Amino acid sequence: MRVAIVTESFLPQVNGVANTVRHIVDRLVTRGHEPLVIAPAPGPGHYGDVEVLRVRSFDLPRYRSFPVALPDLSVERRLAAFRPDLVHLASPIVLGAAGLRAARRLDLPTVAVYQTDVAGFARHYGLRVDPLLARWVAHLHRRATRTLVPSHASREHLEGWDVPNLHLWRRGISLDLFGPRQRDPLLVRSWTGGDPSLTVVGYVGRLAAEKQVRRLREVAAVPGIQLVVVGDGPERPWLERHLPGARFTGLLRGAELARAFASLDVFVHTGASETFCQTVQEAQASGVAVLAPAAGGPLDLVEHRRTGMLYPPEDASLLRSHVGTLAASPDLRHQLAERALRQVSQRSWPQVVDELLDVHYAAVLAPAGHAGHPTAA
Incomplete structure (x- = not known):
């Protein structure tokens, strides 16, 4: 099977879309299929032996680490030459729209993955185009x-x-990477200064406005904790000024990231616009108690007081209160973490991507699944 993956983001960018596409490509190759990736420039033209067609792009003015591809005729030309069995659209917005248009012209079935709340993203950056973006994204998905x-x-x-x-x-989890076994007492000691009375509370993710990371100031006000911030992004300078007692690790990947996750006592997520929230899964797989907003994707991942704790996203007092409860209750943290770890143990990336191939790809490739394209709305 030949699969063309048109994605709004890919390596060297580090985000949920790029990470998911990487796992899909890896599994396709393992199972003997032939993928092609079409992604924004800049970046290498190959991922292993897989071709990556890079399309010219521009940087967002206030988010320069996220290049946005420009519509390019090379997309349709390459799809026509590659002759895929289907086109996978990863979080389609701009480049995905070009891929969708080309696929429809070539009469190819499409699987579109909704992964990014771009309207919410724009809203957090003060761009008054969120209703327009929401309509545009819905329009694309209606045509898939x-x-x-x-x-x-x-x-x-x-x-x-x-x-x-x-x-x-849903998304998978790298169970061979994340796990309680990665906990490092020396790392914990470096964060706490050797003070065993401190509970290590951490945030892991992009330090950006759409993640509402300035709410970490509310977390930092809880006594008896050591706040650790893992990640990088445009909000880091503000956070460093307003959280003088926090430890900032910068961007971590691979084994270093897994070690940091497992060395936390509590993981706190602050963003209320997550379509899924992969970092919640990674914390759960690491054996760490999770506190997340009762909104969006975390509602599917966290059962309050069973596999983690949830707080109303607009309630600062409950955010602080729940952090305090977890900091003061090692037994509760252990119970929540243990149940959550059992829950995520069946979500390896190979299992999740096999579902994509065997259920969803198979459905659109079946004669009944590809009886023409949906009409434009």
Whole structure:
């Protein structure tokens, strides 16, 4: 099977979309299929033995680490030459729109994955185009053969825009990388200064406005904790000024990231616009108690006081209160972490991508699944 993956982001960018595409490509190759990746420049023209067609792009003015591809005729030309069995659209917005248009002209089935709340992203950056962006994203998904959503909240969102043929497809977790075994007492000691009375509370992710990371100032006010911030982004200078007692690790990857995750006592997520929230899964797989907003993707991943704790995203007092409760209750942290670890142990990336291939790809490739394209809305 030949699969063309048109993605809004790919390596060397580090984010949920790029990471998911990487795992899909790896599994396709392992199973003997032939993928092609079409992604924004800059970046290498190959990922292993897989071709990556790079399309010219520009940097967002306030988010320069996220290049946005420009519509390019090379997309349709390369798809026509590659002759894929289907086109996978990873979080389609701009480049994905070009890929969708080309696929429809070539009469190719499409699987579109909704992964980024671009309207919410724009709203957090003060761009008054969020209704327009929401309509545009819904328009693209209405024209795809099948749309995959990562959570029930995402499904409800797209149903509200009359997007048909929605199917739940969650993200996987690298269980060979993340785990409680990665906990490092020396790292914990370096964070706490050797003070065993401190509970290590950490945030892991992009330090950006859409993640609402300035709420970490509320977390830092809880007594008896050591706040650790793992990641990088445009909000880091503000956080460093306002959180003088926090430890900042910068961007971590691979084994270093797994070690940092497992060395936390509590993981706190601050963003309320997550379609899934992969870092919640990674914390759970690391054996760490999770506190997340009761909104969006975390609602599918965290059952309050069973596999983690949830707080109303608008309630600062409850955010602080729940951090304090977890900091003071090692037994509660252990119980929450243990149940969550059992829950995520069945979500390896190979299992999740096999579901993509054997269920969702198979459905659009079947004669009944590809009876023409959905009409434009």
